[in-house]
Amino acid sequence: MRFLNKVSLALYALLAILFLLSCSASTPPTPTPIPDLTDPEVFNAIMTVVGVSDPSQYTREDHPFSLLPGSEVWEFSLVARQNVLYTVRFRGVRVNPVGRKYVLNLRGLESGKYAVEITASSASAALKLGGAYTSASSRDSTVFFWIKVTEANPERVFYISPTGNDAGTGGQQSPWRTPHLSVAKLVPGDTLIFLDGEYVLSEFDEIIIPPSGTEDAWITLTGAPGFKPSIKGENNLYSAIILSDVSYIKISNLEFTSVTGEYFRDAINGVDGPINHIVLEDLDIHHIDEFGINFRDVEHLQVLDCRIFYCGFGAIGGPPAENDGWRHILIRDCDLSYSGHYYQGVEDNPLNPYDRPDGLGLEASDGPIEIVRVTVRHNRGDGLDSKAANTFIHHCLVSNNYADGIKLWGAGSKVENTLICGTGDGALESGWCPFVISYWGAPNATFKLTNVTIADTPDRPSYSAHIQYDSTVPIRVTLKNCIFANAYGTVYANVNVDLIVDHCHFYRPNDAVQLEAHGRTYTADQIAAGQAGVGNSVGNPLFLNPVWASDAFDYQLEGTSPAVDTGTSTGAPFDDLDGTARPLGAGVDKGCYERAGSTPIGEGIVVDHLATNISSIPRNWIEAVKTNSILHYARRSHGSQLNVGAEWLQSQNALYAYSENWCALPEPSNALRVWNGQTPEIGDYIFPWDYWEAPEGLAVTRAILTANPSIKYSMWSWCTELDEWSAEQVDAYLAAISALEAEFPQVRFIYMTGNAQATGAEGWNRHLRNEQIRAYCRANNKVLYDFADLDCWYQGVQATTSYAGHTYPIQHNAYASPEYEGTHVNRQSCSVKASALWWLMARLEGWGGI
Template sequence: MAQTAPQITNDAANVNYQIPYSGTPTWVRVYIDNDRNATTGYKGYNIGASHLIENGNLYRYSGSNGAWGWTFVKQVSSTTSNGVAKVTVARADIGSPSAIDAVTQTDPPLNTSAKLTKTMTVDAPSETVQTTTDTVNVNYQIPYSGTPTWVRVFIDNDRNATTGYKAYNIGASHMVENGNLYRYSGRNGAWGWAFVKKVSSTTSNGVAKVTVARADIGSPSAIDSVTQTDAPLNTSAKQTQSFVNAPAVPVTSTTSAPTTSTTKAATTTTKAPTTTTQAATTTTRAPTTTTQAATTTTKAPTTTTVATTTTTTAPAPTGPTYYISPTGNDGNAGSMSAPWRTIQKAANTLSAGDTAVLMDGTYEEGEIVFKRSGTPSQPITFKAQNKWKAVNSSKSGCQPAFSIYASYIKVKDVRFTMSPNNAQCGTYSSASVAIRAWNSVLASPSNPTTGYVGFQADGVKVEVGLKRDLAIKSNQDFTVIENSESDSMLELFGSKDSIVRNNLVTGQDKFGISILAKGGVRNAQIYNNVVRNKANDGYAIYLGGYSCDACFFDKNTKIEAYNSVAYNNVVINDGGGRMKGLIFAGAKDSAFYNNMVIGGELSMLLGGHNTGIQASNTNPKFENNIVICKNNAAAMTGVYEGNLTVDSNNFYQCSGVPAQANAIVGDPLFVNQTSDWNLQPNSPARNRGAATSITGYDGKPIDVSRDKNGVVRSAPWDLGIYNY
């Protein structure tokens, strides 16, 4: 049904929408195409949407091939009253376009407008914020109207829009929000902040005053910055400011850290709108059943110290870029116009900070060996020019397709398959993998390092099934496997501070395992994954395993996993038989928190399997999980020693349910058990969980406080993967 008479206007700073509606809409949407190109972005309603606004949340497109997929950006102004919805978005927040196409939509009843085109009629706003510097500080005077919920300053200390938080035409290295200074800790330009300290910030008579010490933002010689207040939302233009000479000794008058309550106060204010947004989403059915992925997070800067900080931020490449093409020649220069032919040529050539771009096509090669290392600040990157259109069709036999004997190697957006010319491995081999990141030494208590470190797989797709014995295996400290799809197992082995996150695993290895962390891993984190295990009797996520006698971090104890955690994962039994969804096997001081198991059960097994002792599970924890058993199977079985914590879990259709001090019973009431794991408003699993924590192997806390969308959980916690 076509929507009648939506109106679009703009001023120097904003684009304004007035959208008529009838009834009581669950949501109000605006699809925005900032380049007026229907072949880019989300393809729907005769436009290619670069941005989406839904119920006051602004998202940028992050899907592929025009399919639904969005990443939260920020809150924007949105009201509904007397049959008219009013939505305002800053021009800078959608890329400062000179013209846009847009479509508006409300539901129920579903009303979708025709395509609207708006040419901006006034120039971008002039600079009204005053910024001054002295030898010590940068000072901001920021005019505002109303009563702002927050005052922000985004600061770019290297004046490089490709690093840091990418927004408002800068790359912010730091942010000040309500007097709290944060440094950027996210990935790939997305929102993510670590608290630094309290700074001077006041609001009075329509002017906010913020002062930041130059030393606290890296002592730059010049900065770019953008200021912002809300509500109403006002975002300044980019400003550039140079410093005079710095003093010999930094001033420390404002370096006292804030109290926990002060820092959380700003975060709580930012989080408040989230509950309304997510409640509306539970009833959304258009345009796809994955709508909950778009209505996700009102992000707030984190104040938690994370044990694995070294794995969470990948610097941008700094060296030259080379090109590879299936039609190239290894005698070429490696340029875009004269690309190399093989990935091996690039692996033999690139140095720290360099990037190899794999152009579209199929690369049929044997084992590709990587022996040249990057550094923490200058990784070596091998990436597809277009996601999954560069295909490694391997004929490496029993050896890995990518065999990495080096540090800080990143593989991005490449697709891995098996060549029809491959001689398949006849016996099980942990080297028969798509990607293997090797260690140079076996870590031990006396020498706790793997030698080679820092492997990263980002956005890869592995389609090998049981033709390989597993998909990706890394023995390297500080490994990150993320944003990828695999039809076989992902494994961490013997490493510390390694992460498996935001992946879709649609299969398992020959033993039925989908994700595995064993061999004495320390501080392993497995979170935000979706696992669809297809084995007849499968094992979805293991903390621990069955390692060989000579392979352990500590051969005297044979502990498989120390201080490791799996949280915010969804595990689904797509096989014909039973499934152990969450498994400890020789784990110590480890935990499963806020996971969802559909068609499976919990298990605690002995670790190790060859000779001598087998490690039990010491102090295991299961909390805030939702478990739906298959055929009334036993909720939990197994062995442990020390203190077993089983509490605040929702067991449904299970027998032998363990006693819990805070037992949640009944149907958890998913919106859709197979595809939408939001909990309905009347779910017994909402507001019934406990706040959880875990201490890492090195004594530092591991942050488990965020839900699958990155929202800091508010008390009382909800069970499962989302915060409401």
């Protein structure tokens, strides 16, 4: 029988199974001929590698293919043949293709000859074994292709320990001791790992000043996995690290603090020269006299997953620019809190010379600045104060700051999906405002707020928001889907402000006047009548728990709130502050939250690249997952990224305990528990027909869920089907999972997008099919694990490619290699996928997210 290229493996295998059932399952099919890879003509026809016209000549150990000196990777591809499965191993480790390309990582190899093992097997045999090929059979064909590394290319990783010796080699068994001396020895591409312990810095000469890396060879300073080594300052130390005139540096997994209240000014400083390409990740900075991070001119800075609190002058800031200021900045998944509540060893020290320390305070620049999923609480100054143009603040919580909540000075700035509440931090005498725009530049700049909730108390004398209060420069401001509630004063916009009020909600309980703009006032009745703009509403927004001067607030909406379903979808974000998909009902909700409470069945959740900061999940919800959650997970090899990543996270932090059992319920334990696979007869490599596509697979899924009522969640993962599947085939998937939801209402079924590895026509097709799945989940309030989106984002940057004039997302190169435990990606990607799984489980258990 001849199959067209467009006929999927799924249809082929299903027909084969039905044929076996009709003829008797005991009669094996006729084996498919396997190409003889040792035949030079066959091997040359199959293997494609740049610069090699006759690959078969390099299949002998005494005649290897020599690579160019300094080669870090080597690539080749194998031409697909129907019903033939290729297995490639390099140095004993299986290499999985991206598309049809195999990429070998040569980093760390000494010069010498290395064999690439290539095996051709029957895909039908692999199917019969559940896809788990563990050893060659008598019908396999194997050949070795030899390559020669002509120049040593070792990775340079060094270690430092409080008990080390600076005369040592810097190896793990002979670590260095002194931070500033150790760092001075590094060259581009080097990594210095701080082993666990405390590193005390006392003198200016002991400050860590790293050399610069390069674009292709960064310098990394990091703490040992599983620990949080501490760098401590004393003796009024100027700074622990100085990065002035430094570039291409990553600093991660370290703590910076003072020695038992000793004077210690900045944790990380860079005010005496321009800085560029800096990554600060997973840092704990606290009890510092001045700034946690103090920069003047910096470009391409990423501050990720950092906790910066109890800093006397502010968590993040710096002096006015001498060059271009702060440009191309990403601050994500951070906590910038309690600035000004500590100074020189004393909490709430009245001698602190800086009376308004901000969570973040940026001077003027052109930006852009992106601040996403950042918590800013209990700062003695402003929460977020940015003079930079093109500042984009979204998915942030700004609560209980004494001075202004958010203050924008720069043109082109916007705020989205953000909650601002508790301004004054319990002090009724505080006259500061929750939201401020104060612009003094060229006329006609634009600002925008979308789905922002601003909540205050009518007992504190302040506007709800004021715009151009003391500036006469004309600007345009758009307020869309916002809630302004419980304030003493109005929303105020000076006469020079072209204010557009679009589907907003107002509630000033002690006065009829709600808004001052365009040189007039607007009462509640006038707003309801449409005089201020289209779709605006008034009245008590019915928050779940609108408590002021407390951290126990909940500004999600009750189901009967007048702000529910009354926003506009035009220009609205696709999710809310918690990551919940919009809309959940007949329309988009106003404010930062979409609907109320946690996530009962019927409400949707989308987990994507914005939901990977596992440290943001409160511990009580982590414990709830471990106590209550059992997931039935039917996966393919790509889907194993979640399992493998969860195991790695557990190895790094026992809090994220993980337990899985092969085709059975895991034993009771305080862990996230996973039934991995279907039945022992099917295994853990689950094709579509084994779970939902064929009646036999559906029967197995039903039997598992019926016999095991403790299973609360079920999910199936794609392999590469979406590279070729049609919209109709994806509709069948969506319909099948929806039917299972109706049949098992007590189980939450989790939809998934497919991986984002394919390029060209296949890549464009899988993008369209993933978009189809996303649209269905958003429209029908489903739970979606957006695997493809997680593939495409790395450190705030989305990778894209193009085909036929279309630009679409693709897996980020940062996740490509070295391949980790047969998952098709590296360990970093597995960690991201597992973190998103924990986030999803916590949301399903009732956590509201951040």
